[in-house]
Amino acid sequence: MKYFLRRIAFFLATLWAAVTLNFIIPRLEPGDPAEVMVRKLSGKDAQLDPAAVKAMRAMLGAPDGNLLRQYVRYLDALAHGDFGLSYTYYPYGVTEVIGHALPWTLALVGTTQVLSFIIGITLGAFAAWRRNSRFDSVVTLGSTFLGALPAFWIALLLLFAFGYTLGWFPTSGGYEDSIPGWNGAFIGDAVIHSILPAVALLVTTSVAWVLGMRNTMVLNLGADYIRLAKAKGLADRDVALRYAARNALLPSVTGFAIALGGLLGGSVLVESIFDYPGMGRLMAEAIGNKDYPLLQTLLLFIVVGVLLANLIADMLYGVLDPRVRRTPA
Amino acid sequence: MSILEVHNLSVRYEPRAHPPLTAVRDVSFDIAEGEFVGLIGESGSGKTTLGTAVLRLLERPGRISAGSIVFDGRDITHLAEDELRPIRWRDLATVFQSSMNALNPVTRIQAQFRDAIEAHSQLRSDAVTALVRQLFEMVLLDPAFLTAYPHELSGGMKQRVNVALALADRPRFVLLDEPTTGLDVVVQRSILDRIRSLQRERGFAVLFISHDIGTVLDISDRILVMYAGRIVESRPAAALLADPLHPYAKGLLGSYGDPRAETVHLTYIPGRPPDLTRDLVGCPFAPRCPERIARCLAEEPPLTPVGAGLVACHVARQQRAPAPGDDRTGVPERTRGFAGPTFVRSGEPAATERGPTILELVNVSRVFQRRRGLTVHRMTAVDDVSFTLARGRIAALVGQSGSGKTTIARLVTGVDRPSSGSIRFHTPDTTVEVEKLRPRSLRRYRRHVQMVFQDPYSSLNPTLTLGYALTRPLQNHLRLGRAAAHARAVDLLETVALTPGERFLNRYPHELSGGQRQRIVIARALAAEPDLIIADEPISSLDVSIRAEILELLHKLVTERDIGVLYITHDLLSARMIADEILVLNGGRLVERGSALDVIRHPADEYTQMLLDAIPNPFGRLSIDTI
Numbered sequence: 001m002k003y004f005l006r007r008i009a010f011f012l013a014t015l016w017a018a019v020t021l022n023f024i025i026p027r028l029e030p031g032d033p034a035e036v037m038v039r040k041l042s043g044k045d046a047q048l049d050p051a052a053v054k055a056m057r058a059m060l061g062a063p064d065g066n067l068l069r070q071y072v073r074y075l076d077a078l079a080h081g082d083f084g085l086s087y088t089y090y091p092y093g094v095t096e097v098i099g100h101a102l103p104w105t106l107a108l109v110g111t112t113q114v115l116s117f118i119i120g121i122t123l124g125a126f127a128a129w130r131r132n133s134r135f136d137s138v139v140t141l142g143s144t145f146l147g148a149l150p151a152f153w154i155a156l157l158l159l160f161a162f163g164y165t166l167g168w169f170p171t172s173g174g175y176e177d178s179i180p181g182w183n184g185a186f187i188g189d190a191v192i193h194s195i196l197p198a199v200a201l202l203v204t205t206s207v208a209w210v211l212g213m214r215n216t217m218v219l220n221l222g223a224d225y226i227r228l229a230k231a232k233g234l235a236d237r238d239v240a241l242r243y244a245a246r247n248a249l250l251p252s253v254t255g256f257a258i259a260l261g262g263l264l265g266g267s268v269l270v271e272s273i274f275d276y277p278g279m280g281r282l283m284a285e286a287i288g289n290k291d292y293p294l295l296q297t298l299l300l301f302i303v304v305g306v307l308l309a310n311l312i313a314d315m316l317y318g319v320l321d322p323r324v325r326r327t328p329a
Numbered sequence: 330m331s332i333l334e335v336h337n338l339s340v341r342y343e344p345r346a347h348p349p350l351t352a353v354r355d356v357s358f359d360i361a362e363g364e365f366v367g368l369i370g371e372s373g374s375g376k377t378t379l380g381t382a383v384l385r386l387l388e389r390p391g392r393i394s395a396g397s398i399v400f401d402g403r404d405i406t407h408l409a410e411d412e413l414r415p416i417r418w419r420d421l422a423t424v425f426q427s428s429m430n431a432l433n434p435v436t437r438i439q440a441q442f443r444d445a446i447e448a449h450s451q452l453r454s455d456a457v458t459a460l461v462r463q464l465f466e467m468v469l470l471d472p473a474f475l476t477a478y479p480h481e482l483s484g485g486m487k488q489r490v491n492v493a494l495a496l497a498d499r500p501r502f503v504l505l506d507e508p509t510t511g512l513d514v515v516v517q518r519s520i521l522d523r524i525r526s527l528q529r530e531r532g533f534a535v536l537f538i539s540h541d542i543g544t545v546l547d548i549s550d551r552i553l554v555m556y557a558g559r560i561v562e563s564r565p566a567a568a569l570l571a572d573p574l575h576p577y578a579k580g581l582l583g584s585y586g587d588p589r590a591e592t593v594h595l596t597y598i599p600g601r602p603p604d605l606t607r608d609l610v611g612c613p614f615a616p617r618c619p620e621r622i623a624r625c626l627a628e629e630p631p632l633t634p635v636g637a638g639l640v641a642c643h644v645a646r647q648q649r650a651p652a653p654g655d656d657r658t659g660v661p662e663r664t665r666g667f668a669g670p671t672f673v674r675s676g677e678p679a680a681t682e683r684g685p686t687i688l689e690l691v692n693v694s695r696v697f698q699r700r701r702g703l704t705v706h707r708m709t710a711v712d713d714v715s716f717t718l719a720r721g722r723i724a725a726l727v728g729q730s731g732s733g734k735t736t737i738a739r740l741v742t743g744v745d746r747p748s749s750g751s752i753r754f755h756t757p758d759t760t761v762e763v764e765k766l767r768p769r770s771l772r773r774y775r776r777h778v779q780m781v782f783q784d785p786y787s788s789l790n791p792t793l794t795l796g797y798a799l800t801r802p803l804q805n806h807l808r809l810g811r812a813a814a815h816a817r818a819v820d821l822l823e824t825v826a827l828t829p830g831e832r833f834l835n836r837y838p839h840e841l842s843g844g845q846r847q848r849i850v851i852a853r854a855l856a857a858e859p860d861l862i863i864a865d866e867p868i869s870s871l872d873v874s875i876r877a878e879i880l881e882l883l884h885k886l887v888t889e890r891d892i893g894v895l896y897i898t899h900d901l902l903s904a905r906m907i908a909d910e911i912l913v914l915n916g917g918r919l920v921e922r923g924s925a926l927d928v929i930r931h932p933a934d935e936y937t938q939m940l941l942d943a944i945p946n947p948f949g950r951l952s953i954d955t956i
Contacts, residue, residue, distance in 0.1 A: 224430040231386055232445040233417025236410075242444075243433055250435075321435055322478040 003318050011311040018303045022296060023074050027067070083300075084293040088285055094297045097282065102264075104174050105271070105278035108194050109263050112201040117256050119202070120209025125245045127210070128217035140214060143207035152269040155200035159273060162196060169196050172275035197274045201267060205259070209252060217248035250321050254313045261309030264301045331359040332502055332534045333383065338396035340375075340382050345390070350605040352378040352391070354558040357632070362501070363532040365525070367549030367566065369542055369581060371872045372843075373602055375558040376538045377426060380504050383536070384421055385413055401501070419449040422500035424491045424508040426538075431491055432479035438490055439475040442497055449498045464493040468523060485516035492524060499531065506538045513729045514899055518943040521548055540873055542585040546570055546947035554578045557603050557613035564638030570947055572665060574635060574645040576620045583667040584873045587946060588905035588929050591676040595877035595906060596667040601842045612643070619668040620644045622659045672881035674906050676926055684720035686755055687860055687893040688741065691715050693750035695736050695917075710736040712917035713750070718910075720860070723887060723894040725908035725925065727901060727940070733917040734897045738863050740764075741895065742778055743771045754778070756860065776806040779854035781864040781883075785846035785871075789838040795822075796834035798853055806857040821852040825882060844875040851883060855890070862887065865897045880906050901944060905929050913937045 034056040038048060077083070083094035127139040146154075163171035170176060175189045220226065221244055229243045264279060271280035279298065286295040317324055340353040353375045360366050370376050381387050383398055385405060397406040400420065405413065425431050433441055442461040446452055452460060458475075465472045468489040479487060488509065495503050505524070509517040525548050528535055539545050545552060545566075552569050554562040554577065562575040573579045583596030600617035603609055612618070615625040624643050632641040635649045646652075648663045661668070695711040711733045718724045726734045739745040740752060743763050752763040754774065766774055779802075782788040789798055799818040803809045809817060815834070822830030825848040838846055847867060854862050864883065868876040884907040887894045898904050904911055904925060911928040913921040913936065921934040932938045 224425055225433045227386060228423075228425060228431045229433070231384060231417060231421075231423050232448065233414045233419070234444055234448050235414070238444065238448075242436070246435055247433070323434060323480045 003324070004315060007311060007314045007318070011307060014307055015304065018307065019075070019078065019300070020071075022300050022303070023071060026292070026296065027070075083297040086286075086294045087291040088289045088294060094293050097294060098279070098297060098301070101277060101279045101282045104276065105263070105267075105280065107190070108197055108271075108276065108278060109201065109267055109280075110260075112198045113205065113256075113259055113263060116202050116206035117209055117252075117259075120206035121213045121245075121249065121252060123206075124210040124213025125217055125240070125248065128214045128221060128248070129240045129244070131214075131218055131221075136214075139210060143210040146203055147207040147211065149204070151200060151204040151267070152273055154203055155197065155270050155273045158196050158200050169193075171196075174277045193274075194276070197267075197270050197276055200270050200273075209256075212252055212255065213248060216251055217244055220244050220248045223247075250317070253316055253320060257309040257313030257316065258306065259309075260312075261306035262302065263309075264305035330362050332362045332364075332401055333536075334359040334399040335383065336397045336399070338379070338382060338398065339394045340378050340387065340391055341394040342391045348606040351394070352558050352605060353382060355396070356555075356558075356560050357396075358553055358560060358563060360502070360534050360536060363528075363534055365528055365535045365537065365548065365550045367545035367552040368536060368538045368555060369540065369545050369552060370555035371581075371602060371874050372540060374555045376540075376555055377506055378558075379555070380423075380506050380536060380538050384417075384423055384504055415449070418445055418500060419498045420501050421504070422495040422498065422502070423504040423506065424488075424495050426506040426508075426510065429484055429487055429511065432487060434479055437476050437478060438482075442494060445494060445497050460497070461493075464497055467496070467527065468493040484512055485520065488512060488516075488520055489523075492520065492527075496527065496531070496533075500533055502534045502536070503528075504536050504538070507540070508537075509544075510539070510541070514943045515729060515939060517544075518945075541945075542581050542873055543945035543947060546582075546585075547945035554581065557609070558605060559613065559641065560632060560639075561614070561641045562638065563632070564640075566947075568637055574638070574640040574649065575614075575642045576618045576644070576667065577614050579665070579667040580669060580874055583669075583671070584877055586902060588902040588944065589941070593674045593902075593905060594666070595672045595880070596669055597672065597876070597878040597881075598667070598669060598874040599878065601844070612641075620661050620664075622661075670878070672877040672884075672906065684722065684891065685757070686717045687720050688718040688895070689753040689755065690717075690737075690741075691751045691753065693737075693740060693747045693752060695733075695740060695745065696748045709917050711740070711747070714914075714917070714919045715750075716912055716919065716922060718861075718893045718895060720893050721888060721891045722910065723884070723896050723908045724910045724912060725896045725898060725904035726912050726914060727898060727904050728914035729899060729940070731916075732914040734899075734914055735865060736917075737914075738780070738865055738895065738897055741861075741863060742780060743774060754861070776857045777860045779857055779859040779862050781847075781850050781854050781862060781867045783866040783870055785843055785850050786838075788850055789846060791838050794835050794837055795841075795849055798838075798849060799834075799856055802853060802856040817856070821856055822849075824855065824886065825849070825852045827852075843871050844879060847871060847879050848882065851879075851886070855886065859892065861893045861895070863895045863897070866899070867896075868903055869898070869900065876903065877906070883907060901929060901940060913940070 034053050035048065038052045038056050042049070042052070081095055083098075086092055086094050086097050089097050123139050123143075127136040130136055159171055162168045170193050174193050175186060176193070180186055226239065226243055229239045234243075267278075268280040268284050270276070271278045272284050275281065279301075282294070283298050285291070286298060336357050338353060338356045339351060341349055341351050343349040356379060358366075368376050368379070378387075378391065381391075382393055385398070385408070387393065393406060397404055399405070400416070405416070432438065439458070439461055442464065443457050446457050446460060461475060462472045465475065470486060470489050470493070474482060474486065474490075479490075482490065492508070508524070509520055512520070521544060524535075537545060537549060546569070549566045552562075552564060552566050553560050554569075554575060556577050562569065562573070562578045564574070569578060570582070573582050577598070580596060580598040583594070584598075586593045586595050598617055603613050603616070609629070611626040611628060612621070612630055615621045618625065622644060628643070630641045630643045630646070632639045633646055633650075635646055640646065644660055647657055647660050651657065693711060693714045694709065697708045697710055699706045699708075714733075714737065716724070726737060728734050736745065740747050741763065743766055746764050754761045754763055754777065756777070761770075761774055763774065789795075796815070796818055799821055800811075800814040803814040803817050804811075818834060819830035822828070822833050827833050827845060827848055833849075838849070841849070851867075867883065868879050871879060880903055883894070883896075886892070896904065896908055901911075908925045911921075911923065911925045912919055913928065913934060915934075915936040921928060921932065921937050923933075928937060929941065932941055
């Protein structure tokens with residue numbers, strides 16, 4: 001219990017630090033965002049109109065008052081989920097913009113991450129258990145090969161083969177003719193649109209789990225407790241699952257949780273290639289349009305996601321590995 | 330009635346990257362129901378491979394290449410895993426060599442008993458728990474630890490768990506492969522005593538593998554001696570002890586002695602075991618054998634009956650059971666002891682006159698503090714220890730693990746600082762207070778104080794040549810130039826009897842045997858011409874057959890060079906062999922000190938007495954004088 005409380009306290013402290021950094025860093029940057037905006041709108045050489053800058057400030061809700069008051073107001077706004085207005089999607093608020101993109105990413109990237117973890121771990125465990133078999137060679141060599149290919153390249157390949165050439169799947173977007181909502185037509189439409197990006201992500205993310213799992217498990221198979229489990233005359237399945245795989249899983253769990261944390265940022269390249277309306281594409285847009293409020297919020301999301309994921313990983317690790325749980329008195 | 334019969338068993342390892350080798354060659358033996366058989370031999374002699382093969386647990390690239398294993402009348406040599414599974418643990422159980430790691434770290438101990446029990450019996454749920462409780466009580470463990478995880482147990486407790494686990498399904502045969510190696514002497518003793526009494530009670534047969542000759546002799550009914558993959562002698566323990574036949578067995582027995590004797594002789598076997606990847610001609614032990622005759626080099630002796638046992642030695646057979654027509658020219662006289670080199674320590678004090686004091690500890694304490702939240706845990710590792718060490722003398726610091734021996738070594742070398750008290754290092758010119766040294770002066774001080782570590786396998790950098798290991802301290806501390814350092818390195822190699830020294834300079838640690846490596850480590854410690862050497866268990870990771878050799882070397886070098894030595898050990902026999910003085914530590918306190926002979930023969934402290942009682946004493950059955 002103490003272990004879990006310590007982890008939570010640690011999480012809150014890091015979260016606070018991240019949020020505070022997110023507040024401080026933009027204020028350390030030289031230049032006034034309002035001036036930048038006005039200059040952009042009015043052209044390079046034009047004289048800066050103080051009134052325009054002031055109006056822009058008011059429009060953007062630029063901060064005034066001293067730093068401490070700004071900080072308090074910032075925390076208050078965060079607590080209320082108020083992240084300001086997006087430049088790109090003006091006059092929509094950042095919250096709203098992200099609210100539209102998040103479900104898409106969660107559905108696509110979340111599902112593929114979980115699936116790829118399960119597939120990767122299972123394949124890796126099997127390959128290790130039957131090491132040096134044909135299955136092992138195919139899986140190991142195959143994952144090494146696929147792992148060397150960049151995700152966007154596989155995505156382009158899939159797009160070309162199944163989208164343009166064969167025409168089996170739509171080539172871009174998240175849905176087409178249906179009206180978004182909880183109805184069969186829309187869900188079917190969305191699923192069809194997500195298949196190609198999902199496959200691209202699956203192929204590239206699962207291979208990392210395969211190799212990691214296989215290697216830790218092969219190491220584990222040499223451990224004394226595995227020899228003892230075999231000497232005990234336990235069924236192969238028990239030795240493989242409850243002794244070998246159970247222990248080999250530990251390092252992968254941490255990796256998985258961290259990967260899940262990155263999930264909130266979506267997958268920039270794959271989403272952009274398929275023009276999928278998720279967080280990754282939003283991020284690409286925010287960068288392209290110098291949309292600071294949006295970008296900052298997206299980064300904050302990622303940070304929080306990674307922190308949360310780490311917390312979950314720590315918790316999970318505590319459950320999976322009794323050795324970290326109790327600190328000797 | 331034999332429970333286990335092994336006929337002409339050979340095991341080959343055929344790795345892809347290395348030349349194949351025959352680790353076990355043409356081995357035959359049997360074990361009767363309820364018999365306790367010991368198997369001894371140097372590391373690399375094939376003991377563990379043989380044990381693993383008997384359990385049918387060999388993994389590739391090892392395989393049984395010839396012969397058969399018959400268990401209870403059934404040939405199990407080539408049984409498929411599915412057929413083996415039902416007899417595993419119910420009939421053939423084991424306690425492994427490194428059984429510290431033999432428990433699954435992520436499951437509770439009870440569950441690890443449960444799966445073994447449920448796999449082989451009809452017992453379920455509460456009946457299993459009750460049985461596990463019984464097993465725990467049997468090995469004198471508190472059943473409260475049933476629900477513990479392995480990491481929550483001490484090494485000794487884990488080992489008791491492993492013993493209990495091995496007996497869970499009432500097996501008829503248990504393989505014990507170095508079951509107590511790495512444990513404390515006292516703990517080791519209590520576990521082995523428990524195993525032996527359980528074995529008598531329950532009547533299972535045991536094959537007990539160990540390189541600890543004293544223990545094996547003490548505990549076994551019969552002993553198999555293994556050398557280079559073959560069994561060279563098989564005799565009842567008492568007969569082997571009284572009159573070993575094979576010169577190798579003589580050598581192994583000679584490497585063990587009773588530290589309480591007035592004069593202790595320890596023999597050692599020079600040389601190293603043969604390379605098993607090559608074809609051997611003649612007796613594999615012949616190159617190291619002081620009794621060999623011409624025939625030994627030409628013809629491998631078969632394992633033949635002599636008296637109540639078996640021996641594979643031309644000389645022994647011709648001495649004891651000559652066949653008609655044997656050519657007996659050149660056969661040496663019968664001897665009980667190993668006719669090789671001997672390190673003798675007599676009862677009389679070596680030098681009555683004490684040299685000048687070199688090291689002085691005055692009321693030294695070291696308290697470790699650990700902060701966890703607001704509470705601070707204190708642990709006193711060294712508690713008010715005072716002693717002095719003179720030049721040319723060896724003081725042994727003796728105690729169980731956790732007694733503070735190594736902490737004292739760290740304090741004396743300046744790696745760690747005492748919480749209170751003072752450590753003074755005296756040279757003819759000055760006195761240094763070690764705890765007050767700054768990094769720069771500490772560096773100068775270290776020239777005078779060198780270490781010999783426990784494990785020669787990890788204390789030499791595997792990627793650098795021996796020449797480098799030896800010339801570094803010469804260049805660093807003595808500021809010698811390259812050529813001078815080179816010449817000195819050769820001298821040093823010759824000093825530690827690695828001749829010709831030139832030939833070793835460009836070699837790497839992995840090309841040497843353990844004993845040779847430890848010589849290099851000693852040479853390296855001598856390189857800086859130190860005044861004080863701290864030797865932390867320098868022989869405990871070496872084979873028994875060569876321990877005396879290293880002890881003798883260390884003893885000779887320090888007396889010749891007038892160096893003071895702090896010899897740290899848990900092994901009273903080796904302390905007796907080289908130390909002038911013994912300091913006994915218990916829980917960080919110095920409980921007894923005195924001349925080595927006095928402390929061992931007339932211990933005043935209870936704790937010293939307990940350490941002495943833990944030493945196996947097979948010789949108790951013989952009169953001391955015959956040894």
